[in-house]
Amino acid sequence: MTDPVSRALEFLRAHQNPDGGWGYRPGHRSFVEPTGFCLLASTIDKNSAVSAAGLAFLKACLKGSGAMGIDPSDSEGSWMGYAALLAFSALGAKVESRKLAQWALAIEDASGRFTFEEISSIAMTYRYDAAIPGWPWTAGTTAWVEPTALFLIALIRAGISPEHERLRSAVRLLVDRRVRSGGWNFGNPFSQSSELEASPMSTALALAGLGAAGYPRDSPAVQGGLRYLAGALAGDVSTITLAWAGLALKCYRFEGPVSFDPLTRLLESQADDGGFRKNMFETALSAILLADPAILIPAAGRSE
Amino acid sequence: MSPAALTRRAAIRTMAAAAASTLPFGLPACRPTNDRHDNKSSFSVALIRCPDYEARTLARALNDGWGLAVPPDIRGKRVVIKPNIADFSPDRPIHTDVRLVEALVLLLRNAGAAEVIIAEGPPHNRDTEWLFRQTGYEDMAGRLDVPLVDLNYDDVRPVRNANPKATALRNLYLPKTILTADVLISVPKLKTHRFAGVTLSMKNMFGVVPGLKYGWPKNILHWNGIALSICEISATVRTHYSVIDGIVGMEGHGPLLGTAKKSGVLIMGTNALAVDATAARVMGVNPARVEYLAMAQTVRLGSLQTRDIAVAGSRIKDAGTDFALPPGFSDLRLLRRS
Numbered sequence: 001m002t003d004p005v006s007r008a009l010e011f012l013r014a015h016q017n018p019d020g021g022w023g024y025r026p027g028h029r030s031f032v033e034p035t036g037f038c039l040l041a042s043t044i045d046k047n048s049a050v051s052a053a054g055l056a057f058l059k060a061c062l063k064g065s066g067a068m069g070i071d072p073s074d075s076e077g078s079w080m081g082y083a084a085l086l087a088f089s090a091l092g093a094k095v096e097s098r099k100l101a102q103w104a105l106a107i108e109d110a111s112g113r114f115t116f117e118e119i120s121s122i123a124m125t126y127r128y129d130a131a132i133p134g135w136p137w138t139a140g141t142t143a144w145v146e147p148t149a150l151f152l153i154a155l156i157r158a159g160i161s162p163e164h165e166r167l168r169s170a171v172r173l174l175v176d177r178r179v180r181s182g183g184w185n186f187g188n189p190f191s192q193s194s195e196l197e198a199s200p201m202s203t204a205l206a207l208a209g210l211g212a213a214g215y216p217r218d219s220p221a222v223q224g225g226l227r228y229l230a231g232a233l234a235g236d237v238s239t240i241t242l243a244w245a246g247l248a249l250k251c252y253r254f255e256g257p258v259s260f261d262p263l264t265r266l267l268e269s270q271a272d273d274g275g276f277r278k279n280m281f282e283t284a285l286s287a288i289l290l291a292d293p294a295i296l297i298p299a300a301g302r303s304e
Numbered sequence: 305m306s307p308a309a310l311t312r313r314a315a316i317r318t319m320a321a322a323a324a325s326t327l328p329f330g331l332p333a334c335r336p337t338n339d340r341h342d343n344k345s346s347f348s349v350a351l352i353r354c355p356d357y358e359a360r361t362l363a364r365a366l367n368d369g370w371g372l373a374v375p376p377d378i379r380g381k382r383v384v385i386k387p388n389i390a391d392f393s394p395d396r397p398i399h400t401d402v403r404l405v406e407a408l409v410l411l412l413r414n415a416g417a418a419e420v421i422i423a424e425g426p427p428h429n430r431d432t433e434w435l436f437r438q439t440g441y442e443d444m445a446g447r448l449d450v451p452l453v454d455l456n457y458d459d460v461r462p463v464r465n466a467n468p469k470a471t472a473l474r475n476l477y478l479p480k481t482i483l484t485a486d487v488l489i490s491v492p493k494l495k496t497h498r499f500a501g502v503t504l505s506m507k508n509m510f511g512v513v514p515g516l517k518y519g520w521p522k523n524i525l526h527w528n529g530i531a532l533s534i535c536e537i538s539a540t541v542r543t544h545y546s547v548i549d550g551i552v553g554m555e556g557h558g559p560l561l562g563t564a565k566k567s568g569v570l571i572m573g574t575n576a577l578a579v580d581a582t583a584a585r586v587m588g589v590n591p592a593r594v595e596y597l598a599m600a601q602t603v604r605l606g607s608l609q610t611r612d613i614a615v616a617g618s619r620i621k622d623a624g625t626d627f628a629l630p631p632g633f634s635d636l637r638l639l640r641r642s
Contacts (some may be wrong), residue, residue, distance in 0.1 A: 024516075031516060070517055072461075079519055110527070137519020141527050146430065147519065158526045186428045186520060192498065192557045192631070197393075203430045238433035277433065 004267055005044060007274030008287035012038050013050055015280060020053030021071075022280040027234040031070050032037035034062050036083025037284035043090050044291045051091055058084045062096055066103030077103065079137050079147045082154040089158040090295060095205045102160045104151055105166050109143035110137040133166070134173035144187035145177050145202050149209030153297060162213040171213050174206050175221045183228030200232040204244035211251025212297045226254050233260045239277050240265045243285045263289060316461040347578035347606060348373045351586065351617045354551050355568045362380075362407035369547070369572035370411060372616035376574065379416035381486035385409065385541075388492040388508045389424045390559055400493050400549045402440035404570075408491065408547060409448055420588060423481045425455030425511045428521035456481045456515030461586060466539035472528040477517040489545045492554030493557050493571075494583055496562055498630045500530050501594045502587060503559050504580040505546035508538045508606075531596035534602050538576060546579040547572045550586060555627035562630075569623050571632045577606030580614045585610075588626035590638040629639055 016022055021030025022038045023280045039054040061084065067077035068084045083106055088097035098296040114122070122130040134143030135151040152170045156162060162171070179189045183198025184206040192198060207225045213220060229245055233256070237245070246262040248254075266286055270276055276283045294301020332357035350373035354365035385408060387400035405422060412420050422445060427433050432454040436442040445452035458479035465476050482488065500507055510533070513522050525533040548571040554562040569586060573579040577600045581591035590598045591608040601608050629636055 023459070029459045033516070074517075078517070080516070136523065137515075137521075138524045141523040144519070144521070144523070166428075186430075192561055194557075199431065200430075201434075221448060236434065236437065238431050238437075240433065241431055255627055 004274075005287050005291045006277070008270065008283050008290070009041060009045055009047070009281055010242055011274035012041055012280060012287070013047070016050060016053065019057055020055075021057035022054070024281055025278055029071065030057060030083050030244055032058065032068060032078065032080035033070075033083040034281040034284065036080070036085075036087040037281050037288070039087040040251075041284040041287045041291075042088050043288060043295055045238055055087070055091055055093060058087060059093070059096060066099040068100055068103070077107065079135070079150070082147070082150040085154040085158050086296065088250075089154075101155060101160060104135075104155060105164070106161070107135060107139055107151075109133055109139075110141055111143060112138075124192065126188050128188070130177050132173045132176055133169045137171070142187075143173060143183050145174060146186060146205050148173050149205040152209040153212045156212045157296065157298070167213060167279075171210060171215055174210055175215075176220075178206070178221050178224065179228075180224075181228075183225030183232075184225065193258070197226050198232075200208065200229060200237050201241040201244060202243060203229050203232070204248045207248035208244060208251055208297060208300075211248060211299055214299065217252050222252060226252060230254070230256050230260060233262060237262075239266065240277075240282050241268050241290050242269070242283070243282065247293055247296060247300055248288045251297055266290070312579055318483050341609065343540035345382075346612055346614050347413050347573060347575040348614045348616060349571065349573035349575075349578050349582045350572045351385050351582060351615050351623055352572065353618055353623065354570045355566055357401055357403040357551060359403065359407060362364065363410070364405055364409055365570050366404075366411050366547070366572075366573045366593060368617065369570055370415075371574040375415075376487050378412060378449060380418045382419045382421070383412050383484035383487045383489065384421045384423050384481060384548045385412075385489050385491055386482075386508060386511060387422065387441075388423055388425050388503075388511065389435055389441065390441055390511075391426070391429055392435055393560075396560070396562065397493065397552050397554055398437055398495075400491050401551065402444050404547070404549050404551070405441070406444050406448065406472070408489070409450055417487075421451045421453060421481060421485075423453040423455050423458075423479070423512075425458075425479070426520075427510060430456070430515065430520045433449075446476055453479075455481060455512055456520070458482075458514060459545060460514050460517060463468045463540060465536050467532075467536045469535070470536055472524055473533065473536055476537070477514055478541060479512060482512045482541060487544045488542065489547065490543045491547045491549065493559075494548050494550035494565075494567060494571070494587065496555055496587075496627055496630050496633075498557060498559070499526070500534075500586055500590055500596060501633045501636050504548055504583045505543060505576040506534050506538050506580055506600060507595065509534070509543065512541055513537065533598045534596040535599050535605065538600060538605050543576045545572070545574055546576050548583050550583065553587075553627065555587075557630060563628075565627055566624075567625050569618070575606040578599035582613060582615055582620065584608075585620045585638060586624045588624060588638050589629070589636045599636060603623060 015026040021035040042051045068081035134148035180196040183203040242262040325440040348368035352369040389399045462475035490505040497503040550567040555565040556562040584591040
């Protein structure tokens with residue numbers, strides 16, 4: 001196997017843990033997020049032995065309530081559930097997918113806990129609407145851009161309609177939290193009399209989430225985000241940002257100059273052992289992007 | 305980073321006080337030591353002039369401070385340095401200057417440390433690869449062959465919170481790199497903080513809380529109450545030594561949007577609270593008015609009283625310089641430096 005995707009898959013196979021899962025790095029403990037993405041990548045060559053063991057690990061992390069922790073020992077629900085949902089959906093684990101999707105749709109953020117005065121204060125200080133529900137990193141706390149985008153992508157992949165109230169709200173939150181000059185950061189567009197800077201990774205994730213939900217390309221939020229991302233890609237960006245940016249740009253069919261093409265640059269960062277930065281999550285995401293982005297977001301694979 | 309933390313400050317103060325009402329919850333540690341930490345002890349803190357980040361200047365200042373504020377025995381030990389890399393800006397001194405950490409690595413190696421590791425879990429930017437590269441840590445770690453660990457993705461295990469009345473963080477997930485450290489050194493930047501007033505050695509420990517469990521930002525710490533979270537983390541994870549980068553700090557809208565403030569000092573010592581209290585005085589801040597420092601003293605994490613702290617090196621009244629305070633924190637101003 002000499003092509004980049006096959007070499008990446010070989011790297012992932014070589015570092016699957018005995019418990020069936022994957023850690024973020026070779027030889028490290030298994031967690032739900034890297035395991036979910038390695039399982040998604042295993043659908044590229046339909047490796048059933050790899051996926052059976054990985055699915056068993058994820059199923060062991062699923063609680064009776066439908067909650068998904070970071071690993072089997074974690075009794076609390078975690079943001080990592082989005083990655084398990086992607087894997088369950090892609091591998092046809094329908095019962096688990098449905099159960100986890102219902103749990104994810106029921107995760108509460110802090111939007112319902114804020115008083116009117118607090119919402120007004122946040123609107124003045126940070127210039128966003130704290131009453132819009134999204135997804136938090138930990139249940140009951142404030143919703144942020146990245147977990148909202150990740151759950152949006154996963155729930156749509158699981159077959160939940162973008163017209164579902166929770167998903168429409170997620171889209172509203174993403175649009176509302178954008179930095180007005182273009183792009184997104186973690187979720188505070190403004191603070192202390194200053195617009196806060198966007199960041200490439202948050203922008204890529206937000207655009208991918210909006211793309212998954214079919215949010216229009218000609219909207220100011222998407223146009224501003226694409227403009228920001230194209231500019232950011234001309235500079236120093238990380239491997240993981242290249243991967244998410246590649247997904248976002250495919251969702252919106254953005255064609256830039258070759259030097260900005262994230263997938264070309266991603267290929268250049270692949271190590272001789274087939275991995276990307278010796279990181280299972282990043283390697284799996286990169287393999288998916290290079291092979292077939294529709295594994296993650298169907299809209300990223302369709303031609304116009 | 306939570307807006308709620310700002311608008312609900314008064315309520316959180318009340319809640320935090322209630323949650324800490326069974327104090328003291330004591331002090332301890334990832335590894336037992338022979339150090340005593342109660343309010344009867346005298347804590348030695350070194351306040352060292354260090355006008356710039358030149359390698360020779362830093363080496364001399366660190367050596368002076370290391371000699372004046374008795375350090376832990378690091379010979380043959382696994383030492384973890386925890387800098388503050390809250391974010392990166394080419395225009396603002398947000399992060400601990402990499403040149404200081406480089407000088408500290410060299411000092412620790414010369415002093416006989418068996419292994420030195422640099423570890424950080426940035427609070428709201430998940431893109432650590434980019435942060436480590438932009439701040440110069442990736443390059444420095446490569447040159448010195450020092451492991452550079454992203455604590456947000458380290459292996460973790462839950463540890464019982466030292467506060468028996470803890471609620472949101474009853475079991476605190478912590479990174480293996482921190483839990484297996486023989487000696488943990490906190491190396492923050494001297495900065496103001498829009499929610500906490502100042503951010504120093506104890507607040508820097510927010511960075512040991514892993515994103516893979518708590519996310520980016522680690523918003524649960526704000527909902528739990530910043531002061532209480534700082535005290536709970538500090539009581540559960542022992543910081544053995546602190547070196548505060550006050551050569552160029554940040555004033556005003558810190559910790560991200562403030563402006564550079566040249567102070568030309570390092571503040572060093574074994575007790576994080578005593579070091580932080582001294583650093584606060586250097587900034588013209590009354591530590592007793594900083595909520596988390598006052599709470600830390602109440603829960604016996606050390607002392608912020610001048611009578612309990614022996615400052616060696618420069619005098620605070622000579623080396624101190626008033627930092628512009630964040631909006632809403634004018635009541636922290638120290639009226640007179642002793």
